[in-house]
Amino acid sequence: MEVILLESVRKLGIAGSKVKVKDGFGRNYLIPFSKAVRATKDNIAVFEAKKAVIDSENAKNLLAAQEKAAKLDNLQVYIIRQAADDGRLFGSVGSKDIIVAIHEKGHTEIERNNVILSKPIKTIASHDVVVSLHPEVNIVVKVNVIRSEDEIVKQD
Numbered sequence: 001m002e003v004i005l006l007e008s009v010r011k012l013g014i015a016g017s018k019v020k021v022k023d024g025f026g027r028n029y030l031i032p033f034s035k036a037v038r039a040t041k042d043n044i045a046v047f048e049a050k051k052a053v054i055d056s057e058n059a060k061n062l063l064a065a066q067e068k069a070a071k072l073d074n075l076q077v078y079i080i081r082q083a084a085d086d087g088r089l090f091g092s093v094g095s096k097d098i099i100v101a102i103h104e105k106g107h108t109e110i111e112r113n114n115v116i117l118s119k120p121i122k123t124i125a126s127h128d129v130v131v132s133l134h135p136e137v138n139i140v141v142k143v144n145v146i147r148s149e150d151e152i153v154k155q156d
Contacts (some may be wrong), residue, residue: 001026002039004047008135009035015058016051065134066117068109072131076142078103078152083124083145092120093145098129100142121145 001023008014009030012021021030037043047054048096053089079101082090095115102110116130116138127143146152 003030003036004039004043005030005036006054007035007061008079010132010135014135015054016047033038056099062134062136065137068133069137069139070139072107072110072133072139074142075102075104075105075107075139076144078146079122080148081145083147087124089122089124089145092122093143094120098141098143102131 002018002020003026004018005013005015013019021036024103026036026038031038037047077098079093079097081093084090095112095117098115098117099110099112110133114131114133116132118142121127123146124145127145128140129143130138131141132138144152
């Protein structure tokens with residue numbers, strides 16, 4: 001299925017580009033969430049007419065994401081978990097835990113789907129986690145997984 005992207009989508013393309021995607025991805029995600037429209041003759045004509053508005057809206061979203069990134073620069077959060085003597089956690093730290101820690105720091109504009117975590121964190125250590133504020137703007141948040149609040153003082 002060919003679609004025209006109405007907004008930039010990570011790992012797919014920028015707004016205004018015509019891309020080929022799998023049918024299910026287009027029908028179940030891109031089109032229902034207004035991220036794309038089918039690339040038919042009528043939709044292409046409508047898109048060309050609205051292109052200036054869509055481009056200005058995407059530029060505004062990019063600028064807002066860059067401002068958020070400037071506020072969140074060098075953000076560091078602490079998550080307290082129980083662990084074995086060798087540093088392995090009893091359980092794991094996922095994106096939900098990271099978002100709760102970020103919200104506790106006062107940054108409630110970041111949502112769970114913004115956290116890009118390839119696999120859960122399973123060790124006591126400092127981890128760099130990527131947070132995507134916009135398909136073109138990513139920041140790195142330092143997530144420190146520790147055993148107790150006493151370790152916060154030691155690390156600072």
